[in-house]
Amino acid sequence: MSTRELTSILETCQDVSKSILLAELEVDTERELFWQRKWTLTPTHMFPSVRKFNIKSKICYDEDGNVLFQTDFPMVRVDALPTQDTNNKAHGIVPGDHLMEDLWEIEDTAWEHEHTSYVVYERSLTPRRADLDNVLEEKVIFDRKSGTTTFLPISHGGMSEKLPSCYPRVDRLYIQYAPGRVKVKAVPLDPDNLGNMKRYGDILVEKVKKWGRGGYVRKAKHDIMIPRSLYVDNYVRMKKSYGHIAEDWEEVTDPIKYVYEDISICAFLISIWQMERTMDASLRKQTFVDLGCGNGLLVHLLTLEGYHGYGIDLVSRKIWDKFKGADLRTEQFRPDLASFPQVDWILGNHSDELTPWIPYIASLSPNTKYFVLPCCFYDFSGKYAVSGGTLGKYQTYLNYVEQIGSEVSSIQKESESLTQRQCGFRVEHETLQIPSTKNQAQIGRLRNYDVNDPAQVQEVEARRAKLMSRFTGFVIRPPQPTCTPQKRYRGAELEAHLKSLGITKPPRTKNQQPREIKT
Ligand SMILES: C[S@@+](CC[C@H](N)C(=O)[O-])C[C@H]1O[C@@H](n2cnc3c(N)ncnc32)[C@H](O)[C@@H]1O
Numbered sequence: 001m002s003t004r005e006l007t008s009i010l011e012t013c014q015d016v017s018k019s020i021l022l023a024e025l026e027v028d029t030e031r032e033l034f035w036q037r038k039w040t041l042t043p044t045h046m047f048p049s050v051r052k053f054n055i056k057s058k059i060c061y062d063e064d065g066n067v068l069f070q071t072d073f074p075m076v077r078v079d080a081l082p083t084q085d086t087n088n089k090a091h092g093i094v095p096g097d098h099l100m101e102d103l104w105e106i107e108d109t110a111w112e113h114e115h116t117s118y119v120v121y122e123r124s125l126t127p128r129r130a131d132l133d134n135v136l137e138e139k140v141i142f143d144r145k146s147g148t149t150t151f152l153p154i155s156h157g158g159m160s161e162k163l164p165s166c167y168p169r170v171d172r173l174y175i176q177y178a179p180g181r182v183k184v185k186a187v188p189l190d191p192d193n194l195g196n197m198k199r200y201g202d203i204l205v206e207k208v209k210k211w212g213r214g215g216y217v218r219k220a221k222h223d224i225m226i227p228r229s230l231y232v233d234n235y236v237r238m239k240k241s242y243g244h245i246a247e248d249w250e251e252v253t254d255p256i257k258y259v260y261e262d263i264s265i266c267a268f269l270i271s272i273w274q275m276e277r278t279m280d281a282s283l284r285k286q287t288f289v290d291l292g293c294g295n296g297l298l299v300h301l302l303t304l305e306g307y308h309g310y311g312i313d314l315v316s317r318k319i320w321d322k323f324k325g326a327d328l329r330t331e332q333f334r335p336d337l338a339s340f341p342q343v344d345w346i347l348g349n350h351s352d353e354l355t356p357w358i359p360y361i362a363s364l365s366p367n368t369k370y371f372v373l374p375c376c377f378y379d380f381s382g383k384y385a386v387s388g389g390t391l392g393k394y395q396t397y398l399n400y401v402e403q404i405g406s407e408v409s410s411i412q413k414e415s416e417s418l419t420q421r422q423c424g425f426r427v428e429h430e431t432l433q434i435p436s437t438k439n440q441a442q443i444g445r446l447r448n449y450d451v452n453d454p455a456q457v458q459e460v461e462a463r464r465a466k467l468m469s470r471f472t473g474f475v476i477r478p479p480q481p482t483c484t485p486q487k488r489y490r491g492a493e494l495e496a497h498l499k500s501l502g503i504t505k506p507p508r509t510k511n512q513q514p515r516e517i518k519t
Contacts, residue, residue, distance in 0.1 A: 001120060003065035010118070012172070013141050013150040019174065019185045020194075022201025027182050027209045039149065039175070040121050040140055046151075046204065049166030052126040061118040068115055069260065069434075115236070117144050124155075127164035136164050147177040160189045168200050169193075175208065182208045225430055225443065226271040234267035234274075235433075242301060250319050251295055258297065261434045265349060265441075266301040268432060269371060272443070273307070273345075286344040291333060291358065292351035295319055300326040309343070314479040332476045336380075336468075341365040350375040350438065353477065356384075359405030359444055363423035363464060366451040370425075374401050375438040381472045398440050402427050404467065405444045423467070424449050424460040 001009075039046050043053045060069040121140040127133035137155035142148075151173040156162035160169050174185040184201040188194055242263055249255030273286045285307050290299050293311025300323035302309060310327035320328045335357035340346060346368060348358035355374050362370035377384040377397045384400065386393040406427040425444035432439045449456040 001059060003061075006061060006065045006118065006120065009120070009139065009141060009152070010143070013143065013148070013152065013174075014146075016174070016185070016187075018171075018187045018191075020188065020191070022184045022186055022198050023205045024181065024183045025205040025209055026180060027205075028180070039151075043123060043125055043138075045207070047125060047166050049128050050125045051128040051130065054124045054126075056122040056124065058122075059120050060116045061120070062115045063117040065118075067260075069257075118142065119144075125164070125166070127166045129165065133164035133166070134162055136167055149175045151175075158189070163189075168197050169195060170197070175204065225428055226268070226275060230271045230274065231267055231433075234271050235264060238263045238267050238301070238305075242304070245297070248322065250322070251317065253295070257436075258295065261436060262297040262301060262349075264432060264434045265373070266298055266305065268430070268441070269302070269345075269347070270305055270307070272371075272445075276445070287342070288345040288347055289340055289343050290347040290349065291335075291354045292348065293328060294350075296323050296326055296328040298347070298349055299323070299328060303327070309345075314477065332479065334474060334476070335361060336471065336474050339364040340368055343368055346370045348372040348374075350436075352376050353378040353382075353474075356380050356401060356404055359401070359423050359425060359427075359442075360464065360467070362444055363405075363425065363460065366447075366457075369443070369445040370405070371441060371443050372401060373432065373438065373441045374398060375436075380468075380470070380474070382475060394438065394440075398442070402429075402442055405442065406448065422448075422460070422463050424463075 040058075041055060044050050058069075059067055062068050119142040123138055123140065125136045125138060127135070134155070136153055139152045139154055141150045141152060143150070151170075153163060153167060153170070153172070158171065163169060168186065169189045171187040171189055174183075176183045176185060182205050184204045186197060186201070188197060239260065243259065246255035246259040249259065251258075276286065277283065288302060288307060288309035290302075290309065290311040293299050293313045295317050296311050296313070296319070299309065299311035303323075303326045310329055312329050312331045312333050314330070314332055316328070316330045320326070333354065335354055338357075338361055340361065341364075343365075344367070346358055346362045348355050348370070350373055351358065352375070355372060355376075355378055357380065358370050358372040360380075362368045374397060377386050377393070379400075384397060386396050386400075389396065391399070403422070405423050405425040423444075424447050426446040426448045428443045428445070430441045430443065432441050449460055451457060
């Protein structure tokens with residue numbers, strides 16, 4: 001949605017002249033509680049008769065209507081939502097591979113971003129009586145300053161009879177929060193016939209009160225390693241300086257998502273590195289290698305920020321030509337044969353099969369540290385079979401990667417012996433402020449042994465050797481970018497776009513899900 005469209009929607013939302021108050025209640029909830037996943041990601045909380053829903057996209061805007069984060073959810077049907085809330089029996093469509101819990105993390109992340117002024121969701125609601133009722137397209141708009149959420153049905157063309165029966169007869173519905181008070185308002189389609197709308201308002205404010213009672217449990221872990229102000233200063237400055245890269249983006253992937261995502265990761269890294277230099281009273285900027293660097297943007301940004309380093313990828317990308325000055329190398333990297341004693345930091349940003357190797361390779365050199373942002377599930381020799389269980393697949397895999405790096409995981413639940421898995425780091429975590437659901441970074445900058453004590457070093461070496469005893473060989477994938485564009489193109493548009501980039505669209509089998517691969 002363009003800034004112009006946003007402005008027009010905000011004008012509609014802010015026109016409260018025809019609104020009527022349906023209900024009002026005193027509440028003791030925090031403001032954050034007001035903008036809740038209960039009414040964004042699980043619309044069945046508000047409209048219990050909805051049978052299915054489809055969250056399509058979420059965009060966070062700053063005060064001037066510039067896009068800060070955009071999440072286009074790939075459409076993947078799940079048969080039932082995980083049982084986080086046992087009352088929720090509706091079926092939803094959420095990104096493949098992700099539990100609702102992952103989406104909630106995004107929710108926390110985007111909401112907590114200081115510069116977020118407006119959040120717009122696009123979703124569709126399928127009523128129970130699908131044969132009689134229409135599917136409703138709806139926008140949900142949160143205006144942070146006024147503390148107002150507006151629910152804006154858009155596909156009924158102002159005609160009451162085209163609204164599904166599960167939806168109140170409104171042009172728009174508001175839930176408004178002021179400290180200590182919640183109001184439900186509506187602009188009715190027929191002000192002379194409110195039906196049971198007031199009753200609906202009463203139920204809704206009661207729900208808000210109830211949801212607020214447990215208190216808002218902030219799930220995302222931000223700013224554990226760095227002061228928020230340092231990160232935000234770096235992010236805002238870099239977004240201003242490098243945001244233009246999105247305009248010249250030549251890859252099939254969504255520039256808004258990837259450019260801002262890498263700016264955010266870069267801001268995080270350089271914040272850590274600035275602090276590191278301060279603590280070490282050092283002026284020398286850190287060096288790095290980015291394994292599986294893909295489009296090379298992170299390397300480009302770090303280089304522009306004055307850090308020396310290089311990126312390695314199997315496949316060179318067309319956009320590399322534009323990143324003049326960035327050292328980007330095409331190489332079939334063999335992690336089992338590598339070490340980087342001269343490099344300060346090894347980076348693995350959604351590095352696929354190289355991910356488990358990042359802590360391992362870093363541990364081979366006493367002064368090398370690592371940053372890894374795990375995504376797809378890989379073990380040393382191939383796919384990592386994640387069973388999931390109560391922790392969920394993503395968390396289980398995070399635990400696994402953490403165990404490779406560290407002695408003990410605070411969240412570890414597996415029975416497997418940990419002592420076989422440690423590479424001698426004290427791993428730290430951070431939830432990155434990026435629009436990806438895979439946003440849990442692990443950082444190994446501290447060792448849990450004395451690197452100058454030969455006996456302890458020997459012990460770590462023995463553990464590393466044990467870790468490798470299960471390694472059966474590293475298979476390098478064919479150097480062919482198989483990319484699934486995140487931006488939604490329609491029909492022939494996609495073919496034309498891919499053709500212009502000299503890419504043949506990979507064949508997709510009927511039930512195959514899109515993979516989150518960036519180029
Ligand atoms: C999911 S992509 C991530 C790209 C990039 N880091 C980003 O976040 O945009 C994983 C990348 O790892 C690269 N890769 C996987 N195995 C590799 C290997 N053995 N040597 C070099 N690159 C490899 C792939 O070519 C791919 O570009």
